[in-house]
Amino acid sequence: MTEQDVIIAFGATSAILALVGAIEFLFFDFKKRMHDLSEYKMIVIGLIVAGVIAILARPLVTGAWAEVGSGFALWHLGGITDWYMWPIALLVYEFCYWVHHWMGHKVRFFWCIHAPHHAPESINILVGINHSFIESLFYMPIALGFFSGLFGVDPMMVMLLNALDMLWGTLLHVSDNMVKKKYGILERFMQTPSYHRAHHGKNLEYMDTNYTSITLFWDTVFGTKVELNDNNPVELGITSQVDTGDYLDAHFGQFKKLWADVKSAPDFKSKVAYCIMPPGWSHTGEHHMVSTQKKQARMAENMVQSPE
Ligand SMILES: [Zn+2]
Ligand SMILES: [Zn+2]
Numbered sequence: 001m002t003e004q005d006v007i008i009a010f011g012a013t014s015a016i017l018a019l020v021g022a023i024e025f026l027f028f029d030f031k032k033r034m035h036d037l038s039e040y041k042m043i044v045i046g047l048i049v050a051g052v053i054a055i056l057a058r059p060l061v062t063g064a065w066a067e068v069g070s071g072f073a074l075w076h077l078g079g080i081t082d083w084y085m086w087p088i089a090l091l092v093y094e095f096c097y098w099v100h101h102w103m104g105h106k107v108r109f110f111w112c113i114h115a116p117h118h119a120p121e122s123i124n125i126l127v128g129i130n131h132s133f134i135e136s137l138f139y140m141p142i143a144l145g146f147f148s149g150l151f152g153v154d155p156m157m158v159m160l161l162n163a164l165d166m167l168w169g170t171l172l173h174v175s176d177n178m179v180k181k182k183y184g185i186l187e188r189f190m191q192t193p194s195y196h197r198a199h200h201g202k203n204l205e206y207m208d209t210n211y212t213s214i215t216l217f218w219d220t221v222f223g224t225k226v227e228l229n230d231n232n233p234v235e236l237g238i239t240s241q242v243d244t245g246d247y248l249d250a251h252f253g254q255f256k257k258l259w260a261d262v263k264s265a266p267d268f269k270s271k272v273a274y275c276i277m278p279p280g281w282s283h284t285g286e287h288h289m290v291s292t293q294k295k296q297a298r299m300a301e302n303m304v305q306s307p308e
Contacts, residue, residue, distance in 0.1 A: 006159070006160075009160070009163055010059065010060075010163060013163055013166065013167045016167065017125060017128075017129070017167065017170050017171075020125055020171065020174065021124070021125035021126060024124055024125055024174060024175050025040075025124070025125075025126075036120075036122040036124070038244065038245030039120045039121070039122055039127075039244050039245060040126060041245060042119075042120075042130075042244060042245050042246065042247045042250050043120070043126045043127065043129075043130040044126075045247040046116070046130055046132075046133075046247055046250075046251060047129070047130075049133065049247070050131075050132075050133035050136060050137070058136050058137070058140065058141060058162065058166060059159045059160075059162040059163040059166060060159065061137060061141040061145070062140065062141040062144050062145035062158060062159060062162040063145060063155050063156065063158055063159030063162070064141070064145065064155075065141045065142050065144075065145030065146040065149065066145040066146065066148055066149035066153065066154075066155035066158035066159065067149065067155045068145075068146055068149065069145060069146035069147060069148065069149025069150040069151075069155075070149035070150070070152070070153075070154075070155055071149075072149075072150055073149065073150060073151075073152045074150060074151060074152060075151075075152045076152050077089070077092075077151075077152040077153060077154070078154075079154050080154050080156050080157050085153075085154070085157065086157070088153075089148075089153045089154070089157045089158070089161060090161060090214070090215070091217065092148055092151045092152075092153050093144065093148050093153065093158060093161045093162075093165070094212050094213075094214060094215060094217060094218055095151075095218055096143060096144050096147045096148050096151070097144060097165065097211070097212050097213060097214075097218075098211045098212050098218035098219065098222065098224075099143070099147075100139070100140065100143035100144060101114075101211040101212070102208075102211050102222075102224070103143075104135075104139075105207075105208050105211075105278075105279075105290075106208070106278045107275075107276055107277075107278070108258055108274060108275055108276065108277060108278065108279050108281070109258065109275045109276065110139065111254060111278075111279050112254040112255045112258055113132050113134050113135045113139050114131075114132070114135060114139075115238060115240075115242075115253075115254040116130065116131065116132045116135075116250050116251045117130055117131050117132070117135070118200060118237065118238050119237065119238055119242050119244050119250040120236065120237065120244055120250075121235075121236045121237040121244055122175070122236060123173050123174075123175060123176065123197065123200060123236055124173060124174070124175040125170060125171075125173055125174060125175070127173045127200075128169065128170035128171070128172065128173035129170055132251055144158070144162060144165075145158055145162070148161075164214065165213050165214055168191070168213060168214055169191075169213035169214070171193075172191060172192070172193050172195075172196035172213065173193070173196065174193055181194060181228070181230075182194055182228075187227070188216075189215055189216055189217075190214070190215055190216065191210065191212055191213055191214060191215065191216060194227070194228045195210045195216070195225075195226075195227070195228070196210065197228055197234045197236075198210055198226055198227070198228050198234060199211070200234065200236050200237075201234040201235060201236065202235050202236070202237050202238055202239050203232055203234065203235055204290070204293055204294060204297060205226065205229065205232055206226060206232075206234060207239075207290045208224065208290050208291075209224050209225065209226035210224065210225060210226060211224055240253075240254065240257065240279075258274060258275065261274045262274050262275065265283050266283060270283035277289075278290065278291065280292070280293075
């Protein structure tokens with residue numbers, strides 16, 4: 001694979017995303033989605049701040065970090081020309097993806113970085129590329145690139161897998177007006193827009209589920225795969241108060257809330273705990289974490305089933 005091939009692949013990826021995004025924005029129920037316009041504005045400001053090129057450069061930055069990681073490789077797997085390496089590389093890459101995304105939801109500091117992606121209460125291709133620049137340029141490339149390299153995946157393969165992930169992962173966000181509810185046989189092994197709808201839901205059932213962006217493998221292994229439930233329509237967004245039309249609030253509001261909690265914590269241990277525990281953890285012991293809420297919901301359900 002030459003440098004020219006890579007540039008053509010990135011160009012094609014960007015062109016497909018831009019085309020689908022433009023068709024979606026202009027032709028699908030535009031009037032109905034007028035209320036989403038403030039969110040579009042917030043996302044476009046984010047793209048200007050971060051630089052569209054910086055976001056599209058994510059595979060290159062990820063590849064560069066993979067190069068660094070491969071310098072410390074724990075073992076060496078086969079190279080890009082060994083066909084059998086592709087499924088292995090995909091598994092390793094997706095394992096890194098699952099872990100980094102799980103941490104993005106379960107570690108409060110990383111949630112502050114990831115939350116801008118979840119803030120919008122609408123879903124469309126632009127939401128797919130709406131990431132904090134900290135996530136696009138640092139968190140993701142280091143987590144995906146460095147660690148895939150460390151686990152022995154060829155840096156060029158990491159870069160191409162990241163481009164594939166960016167393309168498929170962004171297409172998972174196509175707007176409701178373009179999306180089918182279910183995708184037949186694909187639903188058995190691939191992440192589809194329906195699984196990713198659930199991931200963007202603030203309904204308790206859907207929170208902290210479906211973490212990977214290409215296949216369902218690791219979500220199945222770790223028990224985080226949840227299908228869209230027809231009886232529980234997705235409410236998009238996050239449970240924390242956010243002005244989704246305001247770039248500063250959508251992208252930095254969670255950091256402000258974390259800082260307020262750290263300041264109010266009575267001791268050093270609690271200050272650190274606010275940063276590393278899941279969102280909703282409280283030094284008072286009155287936690288509102290997703291895990292505690294799910295546990296309470298299960299207990300309430302059991303009590304209804306066995307009132308004795
Ligand atoms: Zn997420
Ligand atoms: Zn998403």
